[in-house]
Amino acid sequence: MGHPHLAAPLLLELAHTVNEGLILIDAEGKVQLWNRWLAERSGVSAQEIQGRRLEEVFPHLANSRLAHAVQTALQQQLPAILSQTLNRRPFPLQDHLHNDAHPIEQAITIAPLARESGHIHCLIQIQDVTAAVRREQQLREQAQQLQALSNIDGLTGVANRRSFDARFQEEFQRAQRHGSDISVLMLDIDYFKEYNDCYGHQAGDTCLTVVANTLRRCLQRGGDFVARYGGEEFAVVLPGASHGAACKLASSLQQEISRLGIPHANSHAASHLSISVGVATHTPQRNDRAQDLLRGADIALYQAKRQGRNRVVSADALDLTVQPEKLM
């Protein structure tokens, strides 16, 4: 061997000084070395555990992956790395050395050691990976928050257009698979340009938020959702809703917005803020496209504008082959 001058006491001191846990297991599976790092963090002293099997002191380790890995190292001389996610904190270790005492997350490697006598020993190394695990957790949480934020409209707090596109497509395909109805409402605030001109852009922003919250509040069923589709335009998706049910909800949304009584002196449709709504329903067949349903609701909305605003129009009664702009 390479370093005959390294005396046994020095090697022992080295094992006690390293900044990680070291356990030496002999051929009979008994602990020969339990270093200071482990004693300080486990509350188990070297005297208490030396000469005993790990499972005697830590019964929960019996039949664990760690116990199997130690057996494999001793019997087949195979090393192992215990995945940190599959083996959460095999040893009950606490970091008492800092102000925030906390359980220690552990990365564990197991290696066979062949002695000159031919006896195989096993070395278990335990590293404190708490900081890395915490950082990973924080990054995961931040990624989830970003994901949620990227789906929400910053002003009104309802789903944004991006999220609408994905969820609407999903719901349309579900309806296609189940042969069920799906309805869409397209809603637009009447004379909103005049509202901004009269009351200011900031009041316009507040108004959009109030309308969005009112729409959200009026949706009853779990799968229903509202999204900000464009500037002052909202879309509501009602999976499983028949055309009759969707028209009824559209009317109640229109009434709820009217009931808010938000003054709108420059509206030609009412004395208060009002909305126009287009309603369309499909029971999608195999080759139907989600955008055709949306287009139906859009054409109905333009028709509602054309007929004088502050009303609900159903796509059922319309010629959907006409371009919406031609209806204006």
Ligand SMILES: Nc1nc2c(ncn2[C@@H]2O[C@H](COP(=O)(O)OP(=O)(O)OP(=O)(O)O)[C@@H](O)[C@H]2O)c(=O)[nH]1
């Ligand atoms: N305050 C505010 N206004 C917005 C926002 N997004 C769009 N708008 C305004 O909404 C107005 C929409 O105007 P138009 O498309 O002419 O529609 P309208 O005035 O509502 O008329 P009709 O829909 O035909 O009744 C524009 O003046 C936009 O500036 C926003 O985030 N905040």
